[in-house]
Amino acid sequence: MVKICCIGAGYVGGPTMAVIALKCPNVQVTVVDIAEPRINAWNSGTLPIYEPGLDDVVKQCRGKNLFFSTEVEKHVAESDIIFVSVNTPTKTQGLGAGKAADLTYWESAARMIADVSKSDKIVVEKSTVPVKTAEAIERILTHNKKGINFTILSNPEFLAEGTAIQDLFNPDRVLIGGRETPEGQKAINALRDVYANWVPKERILCTNLWSAELSKLAANAFLAQRISSVNAMSALCESTGADVSQVSHSIGTDSRVGPKFLNASVGFGGSCFQKDILNLVYICECNGLPEVANYWKQVVKVNDYQKSRFVNRVVSSMFNTVSSKKIAILGFAFKKDTGDTRETPAIDVCKGLLGDKARLSIFDPQVTEDQILKDLSMKKFDKDHPSHLQPASPTSIKQVSIVGDAYEATKDSHGICILTEWDEFKKLDYQKVFDSMQKPAFVFDGRNIVDADKLRKIGFIVYCIGKPL
Numbered sequence: 001m002v003k004i005c006c007i008g009a010g011y012v013g014g015p016t017m018a019v020i021a022l023k024c025p026n027v028q029v030t031v032v033d034i035a036e037p038r039i040n041a042w043n044s045g046t047l048p049i050y051e052p053g054l055d056d057v058v059k060q061c062r063g064k065n066l067f068f069s070t071e072v073e074k075h076v077a078e079s080d081i082i083f084v085s086v087n088t089p090t091k092t093q094g095l096g097a098g099k100a101a102d103l104t105y106w107e108s109a110a111r112m113i114a115d116v117s118k119s120d121k122i123v124v125e126k127s128t129v130p131v132k133t134a135e136a137i138e139r140i141l142t143h144n145k146k147g148i149n150f151t152i153l154s155n156p157e158f159l160a161e162g163t164a165i166q167d168l169f170n171p172d173r174v175l176i177g178g179r180e181t182p183e184g185q186k187a188i189n190a191l192r193d194v195y196a197n198w199v200p201k202e203r204i205l206c207t208n209l210w211s212a213e214l215s216k217l218a219a220n221a222f223l224a225q226r227i228s229s230v231n232a233m234s235a236l237c238e239s240t241g242a243d244v245s246q247v248s249h250s251i252g253t254d255s256r257v258g259p260k261f262l263n264a265s266v267g268f269g270g271s272c273f274q275k276d277i278l279n280l281v282y283i284c285e286c287n288g289l290p291e292v293a294n295y296w297k298q299v300v301k302v303n304d305y306q307k308s309r310f311v312n313r314v315v316s317s318m319f320n321t322v323s324s325k326k327i328a329i330l331g332f333a334f335k336k337d338t339g340d341t342r343e344t345p346a347i348d349v350c351k352g353l354l355g356d357k358a359r360l361s362i363f364d365p366q367v368t369e370d371q372i373l374k375d376l377s378m379k380k381f382d383k384d385h386p387s388h389l390q391p392a393s394p395t396s397i398k399q400v401s402i403v404g405d406a407y408e409a410t411k412d413s414h415g416i417c418i419l420t421e422w423d424e425f426k427k428l429d430y431q432k433v434f435d436s437m438q439k440p441a442f443v444f445d446g447r448n449i450v451d452a453d454k455l456r457k458i459g460f461i462v463y464c465i466g467k468p469l
């Protein structure tokens with residue numbers, strides 16, 4: 001029986017390994033993590049992350065061929081294939097701070113693998129890493145161990161949160177990069193055999209190591225670039241009377257462009273787009289390519305511009321001040337169907353409104369009060385680091401209340417900001433909401449999900465992204 005161990009039981013390690021276990025009954029999969037509460041949660045009835053369909057997959061295999069454990073070294077030593085899926089956040093200090101990837105967690109995992117291994121291993125980069133990381137990891141792994149062969153593969157993950165299980169069941173592609181040596185090719189084939197249990201062969205792409213590492217950064221940069229492009233157009237739409245949804249549709253029907261991922265929004269969030277682009281920018285700078293670096297930097301700059309543009313619009317339309325006004329924030333997660341708030345645009349929007357002395361009443365169906373308060377008191381980039389490096393949760397922040405439903409959030413408010421596209425916000429009884437609000441009642445739809453005409457008939461003043469008033 002092939003034994004797989006995955007270091008890192010997070011948003012990627014947990015779901016990815018659960019699906020491998022489900023699809024490969026002959027493989028034993030153990031997910032290990034140094035965070036005991038996280039492992040306990042994976043072993044409990046309440047999983048540590050919210051992801052549609054995940055509970056079901058875990059229930060089917062946990063205790064059979066899927067295990068979660070804090071005995072990191074033991075399981076690493078026993079395994080044939082070791083996935084490393086630890087966090088690779090943006091560095092907050094030192095050389096490359098604010099841009100470069102922090103590989104501390106990766107390096108410590110690699111050193112541990114080198115220390116405890118007693119047999120040959122295939123070590124798989126699952127985390128998103130800078131191109132050429134495998135070279136450094138190889139040097140760490142082979143440093144002390146005479147006689148043990150470590151073969152490194154790059155197998156970046158392309159799942160998106162909220163659709164992780166669907167993405168893993170039916171991936172557009174699986175990418176495996178390896179050395180162009182007999183050992184490298186043998187390792188590629190071993191990993192390809194695992195995926196071939198459910199992924200059609202033509203969708204398993206095999207490349208050299210550096211292409212695989214760079215393809216992951218490039219894929220996220222291209223995806224984020226589409227959003228910044230459409231968001232840049234949304235600003236022009238607002239100034240000209242064009243409607244960004246009509247523009248997106250017109251562009252997207254060109255088969256060379258395609259219709260997906262062209263929704264204008266308050267800005268992209270999530271743990272990876274910004275981090276990976278900044279990392280790409282840093283790599284370009286280090287390789288003496290400032291023009292290329294500046295090109296990609298602009299994607300993040302437009303995203304920051306979109307968030308501050310949203311805040312400015314709220315304040316300027318509410319008679320240039322939101323001081324002491326109650327603003328309802330509907331949605332805090334970075335997208336629907338996840339409780340993840342890493343780099344969510346809601347953080348910047350809320351901080352912007354608080355800067356103008358607004359009172360915020362926040363509701364999100366999946367994000368806890370504790371998490372929201374932590375996010376609003378944390379510095380940029382700290383979020384993706386382990387919890388012991390994060391500030392203790394404040395019991396409260398003046399001017400912020402976290403409430404249990406959308407009606408409570410909107411009651412007596414002067415304005416509503418929709419920041420996450422949760423389906424339940426489309427279905428609210430907006431007449432009831434309007435009746436309970438201060439007048440004039442404003443809606444700022446940061447996700448373009450409401451029927452603006454219907455709301456205007458009720459009496460709301462509605463601002464959508466990139467649409468005429």
Ligand code: NAD
Pocket residue numbers: 007008009010011012013032033034035038072085086087088105106108109126127128129157158159160161271272384386
């Ligand atoms: P995460 O923070 O949710 O999980 C990482 C886990 O690794 C944490 O639980 C942490 O405790 C653990 N860890 C860190 N160092 C460890 C060590 N030395 N030994 C054992 N455990 C250790 O992160 P994530 O969202 O799962 O992302 C992991 C990687 O995958 C990142 O590089 C990210 O860029 C990439 N990625 C993420 C997504 C996503 O949707 N979140 C998608 C594709 C790729």
Ligand code: UGA
Pocket residue numbers: 128157158159160161162220223227260261262263264265266267268269270271272273334335
């Ligand atoms: C993204 C990629 O889609 C995954 O392929 C990749 O594996 C992952 O990053 C990663 O490397 O972490 P994710 O961040 O989970 O996945 O979610 P997306 O669906 O890509 O959304 C990212 C952000 O862009 C969200 O805030 C979303 O609301 C926003 N978005 C997305 C838009 O504003 N408009 C769109 O048209 C699409």
